[in-house]
Amino acid sequence: MSIRNAVLIGVVCTVGLVWLGWGYAFPAERSAEKIYEDGIAALSIRDFSGVRECIRELDAVDDSNGYGSLLQAVFFLRTGDPAAALRTLNDLDSKGPLRALVLEFTGEALYQAGQLWMARDVLTTLVAEQPDHVDGHRWLGSAYYDLGAQYEAVFHLEQVARLAPDDYRPHWLMGVIYRDLESYSDSVMHLQQAWDLQPPDGVRDTVALFLSRSLRAEHKYDVALTYLRQCRETPEVLVELASCEFSLGQSEEAFRTLERCPVPDDDESGTAWYLLLGEILEGQNKPEEALAKYEEGVRRFPFEEDLQYRIAIVLQNLGQAERAKEEMGVWEQRNALKNRLIELNKQAAKELDNAAVRRDLAEVCRQMQRPKHAEMWEAAALACEQRRRPAAEKDSGSEATP
Secondary structure, three states, X not given: OOHHHHHHHHHHHHHHHHHHXXXXXXXXXXXXXXXXXHHHHHHHOOXXXXXXXXXXXXXXXXXXXOHHHHHHHHHHHHOOOHHHHHHHHHOOOOOOXXXXXXXXXXXXXXXXXXXXXHHHHHHHHHHHHXXXXXXHHHHHHHHHHHOOOHHHHHHHHHHHHHHOOOOOHHHHHHHHHHHHOOOHHHHHHHHHHHXXXXXXXXXXXXXXXXXXXXXXXXXXXXXXXXXXXXXXXXXXXXXXXXXXXXXXXXXXXXXXXXXXXXXXXXXHXXXXXXXXHHHHHHHOOOXXXXXHHHHHHHHHOOOOHHHHHHHHHHHHHOOOHHHHHHHHHHHHHHHHHHHHXXXXXXXXXXXXXXXXXXXXXXXXXXXXXXXXXXXXXXXXXXXXXXXXXXXXXXXXXXXXXX
């Protein structure tokens, strides 16, 4: 190597080292947008100290767009304080460059705060401006579902499924909604799609459970079994498995399956356990044992009218006409209440802002000893009533300007 070339190489290396040293000592300043994105990433793994550091950085840089306040609002939202998130979001310019993000998180915060109609209004503005905003449609679907407006919920869940084709969740929720509406073929279609998208293991069992119930409503017992046999043998899955076996005329197999599981805690599976065992005992000509199981089931699940009906029928077959008549009267009352629930549910789905029908639904649910459902309908009724109040009467702390 010539002396000249050696000198040139040395100069180049020296310059390179100086440049690297300068970059190390004075790293390039991150933009406000990049700091915000890092803060969101930290929040997704619940690295709260990392989020706070990003907020401090944003306070120290030129953040004219308001990324710092936005990150602070999202922090409040993800840590369970939607009211604080709304107060922070209200200070942001909803017409500036962060408009879409402000609308998205305002809609989510209003939803989390129970302001369902206000959430609906904000999110409707968002998807009108950005029709392919997947989270806007996702939260709109949730808001409509909680308002009892199932058809509108389905519309927005369909948009989520279109925009996020690998996400099982919109299909899962549509399957549940269509089952509630007794549209079993649609329920089966969406639940099968949810299953094919391979949800997490625990959710996968639940999807199979609901899928089997809809398939049974269409008398497709063999198909239901193919899904159930791929699941863990939870009490709920075993009861559903036994129900399919019994419907196929396999009473002995159903009986052995029931023997392997305790009574499930949830109303639907628990009631099915007692009904199925009772019917098997009736088929074995053991009416007294069947009656004992039905009565035990009613004590545990007092407003399940199918158990009440079987009690009346067995008593009639045992020649206890007077008591059978009394039990049939109880069944008629409870069945009327169930039919009332179904009709009100359909009415609520069609009348989006009818607070009265939602109050009626809450009352029916209380009479049927379903407190969680009653609470949901009360919240929906309150949201409808809030929508009709004059703007001046609304809580200024929860208002949002689209």
